[in-house]
Every structure is written in C-alpha cells, then in structure tokens.
Amino acid sequence: MAVQENIDLLPFNTFKIKANARYFTVVTSVREAKDLFKSDVFRQNKSLILGGGSNLLLTKDFDGLVIKNEIKGIDIVDENDDVITLRVGAGENWHEFVMYCVSRDLGGVENLSLIPGTVGAAPMQNIGAYGVEIKEVIHNVEAIELSTGAIHVFNRAECAFGYRESVFKQQLKDRYFISSITLTLTKRNHRFNTSYGAITDVLKEKNVRDLSVKAISDAIIFIRKSKLPDPVLIGNAGSFFKNPSVDPHVFEALKKNFPAIPSFPGENNLIKIPAGWLIEQCGWKGKTLENIGVHKHQALVLVNYGGGDGKKIQQLSRDIQASVEAKFNIKLHAEVNII
Ligand SMILES: Cc1cc2nc3c(=O)[nH]c(=O)nc-3n(C[C@H](O)[C@H](O)[C@H](O)COP(=O)(O)OP(=O)(O)OC[C@H]3O[C@@H](n4cnc5c(N)ncnc54)[C@H](O)[C@@H]3O)c2cc1C
Incomplete structure (x- = not known):
C-alpha cells in the first residue's frame, strides 16, 4: 500500500x-x-x-x-426463485452496479440509475431519486471501525436511514470505513415505482407498453441526461442543498403569501418544499459569478465552469441560504459535504 x-x-x-x-x-x-x-x-x-x-x-x-x-467485487450471498442477495464491494462504481442489475433483470435499483459515485458512499446519505431510496433494498452495511480495525455489520435499522441521512453521517460520523453493502433485489414480480410524473411521460413518449427494469432505467437515464449537467463537462456535485421540510401550519402560511409554492409529502407528516424552487424565486437560477454559478436548468445545482474556487462556491451557497431565509424564513441545509 x-x-x-x-x-x-x-x-x-x-x-x-x-x-x-x-x-x-x-x-x-x-x-x-x-x-x-x-x-x-x-x-x-x-x-x-x-x-x-x-x-x-x-x-x-x-x-x-x-x-x-477501490474495494471491488460482486458476490451472490443468497438466492431463490424470487429474490437474490448480493454483496458488493464499496469501491464499485454505483451506476455500473445498477447496469449489472439491469442487464440481469434484477429489480430494485433501476430508479437510481446514473447517480455518480461509489457503492460505499451510497448508504452514507441514503441516495435517492425518482421516488426510490437505497434503504429500500439494503440488507446490511459492513464497515471497519477506524480506531480499532474491527468489522461491524449494521443491519438496516442500525443504519438509521432518513432523507439523505444515515447513522454514518450523524452519530457515527468519521468513525467507520464502509467496505461493502449487501442488498436484496427481485428476480421476478418486480415492484416498479413510476410515481414521478416524468417517468410515465417518458415511457409513454417511447411507446413502452410492458414495464421492465430496463425500460425504467432507460427512462431515468433519459430524464437525468436532459436535466442535470454532466460533471464530465461542467463541474458540480448534484443537488447542493436538501429539500427543506416544514410543519403543515407553516406551509399553509407560506401558501397564503406564495400561492404557487410546490410541495410533496415529507417524513413524519412534514411537508417537503423543493429547494430548487425557493432558490429560483430568489433570482439565482442561471446566475454566473465569473467561473462559478447556479445551473441554468436546475437552481439546486451549483456549478464550476472551470478553475472555480471551492471557498467562492461555499460563499455562493451561503448567499443563497441567506436570501432564501430572508424571503421565506426557511433554512436550507447543504447536502454536499463541505471539506
Ligand atoms: C450530477 C450528479 C447527480 C447526482 N444525483 C444524485 C441523486 O439523484 N441522488 C443522490 O442521493 N445523490 C446524488 N448525487 C450525489 C452523489 O453522487 C451521491 O451522494 C454519491 O453517493 C456520492 O458517492 P461518492 O463515492 O462520489 O462519494 P464521495 O463524494 O467520495 O464521498 C461522500 C461522503 O461520503 C464519505 N464516504 C465515501 N465513501 C465512504 C466509505 N466507503 N466509507 C465511509 N465514508 C465514505 C466521504 O468521506 C464523504 O463524506 C449526484 C451527484 C452528481 C455530481
């Protein structure tokens, strides 16, 4: 080494x-x-x-x-006619792993196609997209305790998954190195999630009559490519902020002042508000400050057009947080890990 x-x-x-x-x-x-x-x-x-x-x-x-x-490897842990349980090395590329599943018609992670990064980081923030979170398929997470070198296997409940959260980002922050994850996927009778409007629209446009793991993955890849900047071309880390959640009575008050405010159900009976909408209302969408800025199609994504400075992007994120708080009295929290 x-x-x-x-x-x-x-x-x-x-x-x-x-x-x-x-x-x-x-x-x-x-x-x-x-x-x-x-x-x-x-x-x-x-x-x-x-x-x-x-x-x-x-x-x-x-x-x-x-x-x-860069710990690699995909092993079958258990299998019957209906489901398969796989243990995946934390250094495997997430999207390549999703493609491995899609090519074998294994269901459960197709909505998470094209999310960049590694398998091991996926449970850190319970990656999610298009109505699905990784917690739904995770069986357990194997991690090495940094201080002792001991291996611990965390079952799903112990991972304390929440919206872009897990025990590894909270109580056990900086204490474990995730070495592999074990997930259970369906081999038949897949439970597809097409609840996000754009998925059904794209499937219709593409004349897909029979839903399949591959058809959904293709639709997600199509939607993501049309909406999100490709980090190979423009530096970014996806959604910079989490979508904030508010109490229903706070939401009702906001709706009086901002009748067009969008929302969707959050955890614990809270109401989630798309952070991108709040940022857009403050006039940030498409704003460029020298070589950094806010993406022109997605206000939730901060971008580096080349040669951008991390401190300046952090300052831009603080300015955005301040203006959203001033206009809506809502605090935005970063999803991205600031180092
Ligand atoms: C274009 C784009 C789109 C994105 N879309 C989504 C999306 O739809 N949904 C979503 O949830 N996220 C999305 N993301 C964010 C990101 O891809 C995910 O959070 C991903 O899981 C990060 O993986 P990574 O390997 O790059 O992690 P890194 O950025 O390398 O690390 C992230 C954090 O996890 C820690 N970490 C990483 N690996 C380990 C490990 N093995 N053990 C312990 N700690 C570890 C790091 O120290 C760091 O704190 C997007 C990002 C981009 C650029």
Missing part, C-alpha cells in the same frame, strides 16, 4: 476543484484497509475517505491523508 505525497485532488472530485492532499493512498481490500488503520501515517494525520468525489466541495488543501476506496 503506497502512500503518495502532495497529490492534486482535481481529478478525484466532480466539482473539479483544485486542492492538494498532503498524503494520498488507495485501498483495494479489507486487509489493506485494516493495515492502513494501524499505520503511523493514518494514526498521525486526520483522514478523508474518498469514493467518487461526487458529493464533496473542497474549500482548501487537505492537510492529512486521503484514502481512496
């Missing part, structure tokens, strides 16, 4: 921010990870676990050890 020094992280984050890591290493197995956690370079430095870097905003050089997770 080689440890490199002074590595430019630009190729390792989808925001394409230039920042140096003092130390950088790649981990390809649980054994390597355990050895690393016993080493001096790990014990004497702060560390950052890196997957695909698609949910990060680097605001400065990282004066510590960046650990890039």
